[in-house]
Every structure is written in structure tokens, then in C-alpha cells.
Amino acid sequence: MTATVDEPTLTTLEERARAGTGTFGEDHLIVCDSLVRIYQSEGVEVQALQGLDLLVEQGELVAIVGASGSGKSTLLSVLSGLDVPTAGRVRVGDWDLMAMSARQRVDYRRSMVGFVWQQTARNLVPYLTSTENVAFPLALAGIRRRDRARRAAELLDVLGVGYCADRRPGQMSGGEQQRVAIAVGLANAPQVLFADEPTGELDTATSHDVLEGLRTVNRELGTTVVVVTHDPGVSEHVQRTVAIRDGRTSSEVVRRTQTHDDGTEHVVAEEFAVLDRAGRVQLPQEYRETLELAGRVRLALEESHVSVWPDRPRPAAAPAPAAPAPTAPAAVAPAEDPGAAPTPAAPRAPRQAAPTAGPDDAEETR
Numbered sequence: 001m002t003a004t005v006d007e008p009t010l011t012t013l014e015e016r017a018r019a020g021t022g023t024f025g026e027d028h029l030i031v032c033d034s035l036v037r038i039y040q041s042e043g044v045e046v047q048a049l050q051g052l053d054l055l056v057e058q059g060e061l062v063a064i065v066g067a068s069g070s071g072k073s074t075l076l077s078v079l080s081g082l083d084v085p086t087a088g089r090v091r092v093g094d095w096d097l098m099a100m101s102a103r104q105r106v107d108y109r110r111s112m113v114g115f116v117w118q119q120t121a122r123n124l125v126p127y128l129t130s131t132e133n134v135a136f137p138l139a140l141a142g143i144r145r146r147d148r149a150r151r152a153a154e155l156l157d158v159l160g161v162g163y164c165a166d167r168r169p170g171q172m173s174g175g176e177q178q179r180v181a182i183a184v185g186l187a188n189a190p191q192v193l194f195a196d197e198p199t200g201e202l203d204t205a206t207s208h209d210v211l212e213g214l215r216t217v218n219r220e221l222g223t224t225v226v227v228v229t230h231d232p233g234v235s236e237h238v239q240r241t242v243a244i245r246d247g248r249t250s251s252e253v254v255r256r257t258q259t260h261d262d263g264t265e266h267v268v269a270e271e272f273a274v275l276d277r278a279g280r281v282q283l284p285q286e287y288r289e290t291l292e293l294a295g296r297v298r299l300a301l302e303e304s305h306v307s308v309w310p311d312r313p314r315p316a317a318a319p320a321p322a323a324p325a326p327t328a329p330a331a332v333a334p335a336e337d338p339g340a341a342p343t344p345a346a347p348r349a350p351r352q353a354a355p356t357a358g359p360d361d362a363e364e365t366r
């Protein structure tokens with residue numbers, strides 16, 4: 001008698017697929033799930049976002065960093081409702097950004113999110129004072145004149161630019177203008193504020209004031225803030241810095257406050273690689289170069305981590321490779337392991353024949 005194998009029906013497969021994706025980021029305010037954005041220009045395809053995953057919790061202050069052209073502005077355009085991705089899933093609060101009508105898109109942009117752009121001139125109307133600039137979106141929303149003035153004064157105060165209330169943009173420094181611009185972005189009390197390179201045209205000291213302004217807004221008003229920046233000092237101002245590389249999130253720096261035995265508090269910044277939902281992780285370029293990792297690599301499952309080995313035969317009598325340079329560990333420790341040291345212990349020889357991973361397999365090599 002032949003054994004019967006239970007073939008899954010189409011319905012079962014659909015249910016399984018829904019169960020698998022339905023929960024990703026369920027309790028987060030912002031969910032980007034495998035976002036793809038392809039631009040077509042003059043017959044050439046540019047993949048600005050290549051399956052990007054990102055989760056942001058309500059009340060977080062997150063910085064997005066990455067090389068020019070990595071997809072940061074594309075991501076912010078999508079999140080702010082200006083652009084629609086080619087594929088994937090994107091949700092902010094209750095708003096499904098893939099399925100909004102034109103009218104809902106306008107509502108979303110007026111009520112749910114605020115923006116600050118890099119160009120100071122794009123944020124403020126040049127012939128209006130700071131108070132009038134903040135009051136302008138409130139007037140569009142039908143708020144009474146007296147309430148508009150009160151709200152404008154409150155916001156300018158929170159951002160430390162109350163003294164600029166009666167000045168026009170031309171009478172303020174770049175940093176003051178950007179802090180007024182943050183107040184404008186917050187006029188309608190959005191849940192999320194997006195800022196694309198708000199410090200791009202500013203010097204270091206002034207950038208510091210603007211980033212601190214965003215931090216104050218996050219802390220005092222509870223607004224969730226996502227800020228794109230080139231500013232290398234940004235991770236000092238935020239809890240989480242997400243790096244984007246080639247249209248995907250590649251690594252994160254998380255800052256935590258640790259209390260030592262003597263009661264003193266220290267801020268510790270730890271860098272993590274991001275393991276995406278398909279199991280891919282991007283190895284930093286310096287690691288790949290130091291160990292000449294390219295094409296195929298061997299993976300080995302160790303007790304507490306996974307090690308990545310170059311695909312080179314080792315001399316028969318040679319011992320296992322020596323410990324890598326401090327900057328070039330080739331092992332990926334689980335992020336949730338609180339004891340995970342930034343530099344893992346020397347890799348041991350794989351315990352058994354390790355699987356071979358090609359670029360399209362479990363390992364990402366670019």
C-alpha cells in the first residue's frame with residue numbers, strides 16, 4: 001500500500017502565508033515591511049529601496065544615516081505620504097500608506113505627520129513672521145485666531161526660539177530658522193515628525209541646537225521623531241541610529257544607560273547588524289576586506305553564535321585561524337544576548353562540515 005502524503009491545499013497555504021506576515025510590527029507605530037521603490041528614468045531602472053524593513057515604536061526618536069544615494073530621502077518621501085512604493089507594506093498608525101486615496105493622503109499629511117526639510121527656504125514662508133508661519137497650517141485647519149497665537153507661542157518656546165516670534169526668516173540664523181521650522185511641522189500636533197537632513201546646511205554647533213530641539217520635542221511633547229542626517233554626531237542625541245545601505249537597513253546603533261555597581265550611570269552605545277526577515281545580514285565592508293570574504297563563505301553554528309569563514313582551504317596541519325583583529329570579527333552574536341561583546345571570542349574550527357552559502361543564499365555579500 002502506498003503511503004499518502006497530506007498535500008497542503010491552496011487555502012492552507014494562504015492561511016500560513018497570512019499568519020507568517022500578519023504579525024510583523026503589529027504593535028509598532030511605523031512599519032515598513034519589505035519596501036521596494038523602483039524609479040524609471042530614461043529607460044533605466046533605479047532600485048532606491050530594495051526590500052527595506054524598519055520598525056519604529058510610538059515615542060521613539062530614531063536617526064537614519066547612510067551614504068548619499070542609499071535611499072534615505074526615498075524612505076522619508078514614502079513615510080510622509082508624498083510617494084508610493086512599488087511593492088511591500090507600509091503603515092503609520094492606522095494609515096495603510098499603500099492603500100490611501102488622494103483625499104486620505106491629504107488628511108494623513110495634515111493630521112498625522114509633520115515634516116522639516118533640509119532647505120531652510122522650503123520650510124518657511126519668507127514674508128511671514130515665525131508666529132505667522134506656525135499659525136498658517138493652523139488657519140488651514142480652521143483653528144481660531146486666539147488659539148493659533150497661543151499654540152505658536154507655546155511651540156516656539158519649547159524649541160527655545162520664543163525670542164524670534166516677530167522675526168521673518170531673513171532676520172534669523174539658519175539654526176533658528178530650522179527650529180522655527182520644527183515648530184511649524186508640529187503645529188497640528190502630528191503623532192510623527194519626519195525631518196530630512198534638517199542640519200544639512202548648518203555648522204556643527206548649530207546642528208547640535210537643532211538636534212537638541214528634536215530631542216526636546218520628543219521628550220516633552222511625546223512626538224515620535226524620525227530624522228535623516230549626515231551628522232556624524234547624531235547618535236549622541238538619539239536612542240537608536242539606523243544605517244541604510246543600498247536601499248536596506250544594514251546596521252543599528254543603540255544607546256542604553258547602564259548603572260554600575262557603584263551607582264554611577266554610563267551611556268553605552270552598541271552596534272548591531274540587522275538580520276532581515278529573509279535571514280540576510282550585511283557584513284561590514286572592513287570585515288569583508290580584512291578576511292577577504294567574497295562570493296562563497298562557510299557558516300558554522302556555534303553554541304551561542306554563528307561564525308562566517310572564508311571559502312579557502314586551510315593548510316592541513318595548521319591550527320584554527322587566530323583571533324581576528326578587533327575591528328574584524330567574523331562572528332555574529334545574537335542581539336538580545338546582553339553579554340554579547342562587540343568583539344566576539346576567537347572563532348573555533350567549525351564542529352562539522354559547514355554549509356556553503358552563496359550570495360543569493362543566507363549570506364549577503366556586495
Ligand SMILES: Nc1ncnc2c1ncn2[C@@H]1O[C@H](COP(=O)(O)OP(=O)(O)OP(=O)(O)O)[C@@H](O)[C@H]1O
Nearest residue numbers: 039040041046048067068069070071072073074075
Ligand atoms: N525621482 C527619481 N527618479 C529617478 N531616480 C531617483 C529619483 N529619486 C531618487 N532616485 C535615485 O534613488 C536612489 C536613492 O535616492 P535618495 O534620494 O533616496 O538617496 P539619499 O540616501 O537621500 O541620498 P542623499 O544623502 O544624497 O540625500 C539614488 O540612486 C537616486 O539617484
Ligand SMILES: [Mg+2]
Nearest residue numbers: 072073074196
Ligand atoms: Mg536625501
